Amino acid sequence: MEDLLPFEKVKKETIVKRQAETNPDFGCKPEERPVEQLIKYGVVNINKPSGPT
Template sequence: MKRISEPWEIKRSLVVKAEEETNPRFGHKPEERPIQEHMRFGIINLDKPAGPSSHEVTAWVKRILSLDRAGHGGTLEA
């Protein structure tokens, strides 16, 4: 049976509608965000151990990194 095209393989191309300069006074490039902000809006690719639930592990990550808020991207088989 032939493989169905996988959505994560879709290649996109950017088209320009108008040009404008961005003002460096506002915001930051994502990779240049001050570390406090970076941690607040950060995402990690965590190798979760089998056993503890995603919910539990999220709470641990929140504590390890002393964050105010933390969440996860979804569970398996729940």
């Protein structure tokens, strides 16, 4: 079995407090961001070789 960190083991449950809709005119899903926005609000998972950081 693969070793997991604590947060990877927790199955997160979501509780709805107030059912609501979101207006498509505002914002956008993260995966649909235009590339310029993606770069501005992005993270990269770098595999750093040995040597100075």
